Amino acid sequence: MPLPDDRFTFERIEKGAHFALFAVFAIGVHALESLLTLPVPWLRLGLSHIVTMLLLPFYGSSFVLGIFLIRVIVGSALVGKLFSPGFILAFGGGLAATLAMIAAFRLAGRVLSFWGISLVGAWVHNLIQVFLAALIIQQASTLLLLPYFLGFALVTGSVNGILTNRILAWKDS
Amino acid sequence: MVNRGRYGTSPTRWDILLLMVLILLTVASVFAFRLTKSQGTDIWISVDGRPVGFYPLNEDRTIKVKGPIGITVVRIHNGQAAIIEAPCPHKLCQKMGPIPSHGDVMICIPNRIIVEIKGGKGRETDAITR
Numbered sequence: 001m002p003l004p005d006d007r008f009t010f011e012r013i014e015k016g017a018h019f020a021l022f023a024v025f026a027i028g029v030h031a032l033e034s035l036l037t038l039p040v041p042w043l044r045l046g047l048s049h050i051v052t053m054l055l056l057p058f059y060g061s062s063f064v065l066g067i068f069l070i071r072v073i074v075g076s077a078l079v080g081k082l083f084s085p086g087f088i089l090a091f092g093g094g095l096a097a098t099l100a101m102i103a104a105f106r107l108a109g110r111v112l113s114f115w116g117i118s119l120v121g122a123w124v125h126n127l128i129q130v131f132l133a134a135l136i137i138q139q140a141s142t143l144l145l146l147p148y149f150l151g152f153a154l155v156t157g158s159v160n161g162i163l164t165n166r167i168l169a170w171k172d173s
Numbered sequence: 174m175v176n177r178g179r180y181g182t183s184p185t186r187w188d189i190l191l192l193m194v195l196i197l198l199t200v201a202s203v204f205a206f207r208l209t210k211s212q213g214t215d216i217w218i219s220v221d222g223r224p225v226g227f228y229p230l231n232e233d234r235t236i237k238v239k240g241p242i243g244i245t246v247v248r249i250h251n252g253q254a255a256i257i258e259a260p261c262p263h264k265l266c267q268k269m270g271p272i273p274s275h276g277d278v279m280i281c282i283p284n285r286i287i288v289e290i291k292g293g294k295g296r297e298t299d300a301i302t303r
Contacts, residue, residue: 057180105180113181116188123195141276143206150199154192162184169182 019063023070026051030075043149044090046156048075049121052098053105053114053164061102068098085136092132097125114168118161122153213275214292216254218247221285230254230273230290240284247288254288256281 030048038044048071052064072094076082081090101121104112126149134142218226220240228236228249235257236247243260255270256279266281272290279288 108187109180111181111185111187112191113184113188115184116191119188119191119195123199139276140206146202146205147199150195150202154195154199158192161188165182165184168180172182 015059015063018059019066022051022055022059023067023074026067026071027075027078030071031078034075034079034081043152044156046097046122046125046160048094049097049101049118049125050160050164050167052101052121053117053161054167056102056105057109057168061106064102065098068094088136089129089132093125093129096128097121100124113161114164115158115161118164119154119157122157122160123150126150126153212252212273213277213290215290216247216249217289217291219287219289230292238286240281240286242284245281245284245286254279254290256288260284 026048029051033044033047036045048068051071052068055064055067072087072091073082076084076087076090081087098121101117104117104120109117127146130142130146130149133145134140212230214230216226216228216230217224218228218236218238220238225238226236228234230249230252233250234248236249238245238247240260244258245256245260245266246258248255248257250271253271253273255272256266259266259281261281261283266279266284266286266288269279272279272288275290275292277290280286
């Protein structure tokens with residue numbers, strides 16, 4: 001059965017190849033970050049979100065959402081956490097953060113730099129994550145951690161956002 | 174207006190404003206837990222791990238509990254429980270009360286007594302970290 005010509009334009013094949021390439025890169029970042037031990041469980045630097053922000057202006061919303069889904073599933077499987085409670089937290093928080101960053105970029109990308117977009121992502125990520133944790137272990141006292149996690153998000157969000165700003169400024173120079 | 178492909182890489186005043194708003198919300202999140210605290214309905218007393226009593230919080234009463242080193246007196250008053258007399262040297266358990274909410278505990282280690290508030294919402298799991 002003949003396929004319509006536009007299925008195989010150069011642009012589409014190129015975008016598909018880039019998707020595969022960046023998916024592998026994001027999986028690598030995700031897996032390496034999971035192996036990084038921090039003093040408190042569930043605490044992550046959020047380096048994978050840098051990948052999301054770097055791709056967002058050039059490939060669009062559905063592209064980065066697809067990269068997120070693949071990297072969180074394959075990345076978690078690689079480090080043996082797929083479908084563990086930690087995976088549910090990473091998936092829920094990451095999905096919320098990715099959607100929040102897409103929304104922030106599309107609606108306010110003209111007035112915010114990646115610092116602001118990263119702050120929104122990190123903050124939403126940790127907010128959703130703490131609420132999910134409270135739901136999973138059925139302890140309302142988990143919410144006592146909320147200020148610490150949200151404060152930590154302001155730090156990691158700033159670091160990641162400023163890094164993303166620097167990388168893109170360097171690319172354009 | 175949807176933004177496509179355009180981006181800025183220098184911090185703007187809106188970034189700073191956003192940071193300030195998020196700092197305020199972070200500080201406000203300190204109160205999130207208070208909204209979810211639920212009033213307990215009963216107290217559960219155990220000595221050396223064995224349950225010795227289960228009392229409703231809505232009736233005022235005084236309970237004498239015998240432990241290995243003497244009598245600890247627990248009082249229920251106005252929906253709260255407190256240890257009002259203890260034979261132990263530091264009286265830490267007395268300082269832990271009064272307690273009203275589900276999941277709150279008062280513990281006397283020398284006299285092996287645990288007073289815990291039950292009822293209301295919540296389950297008895299601790300934590301899973303991965």
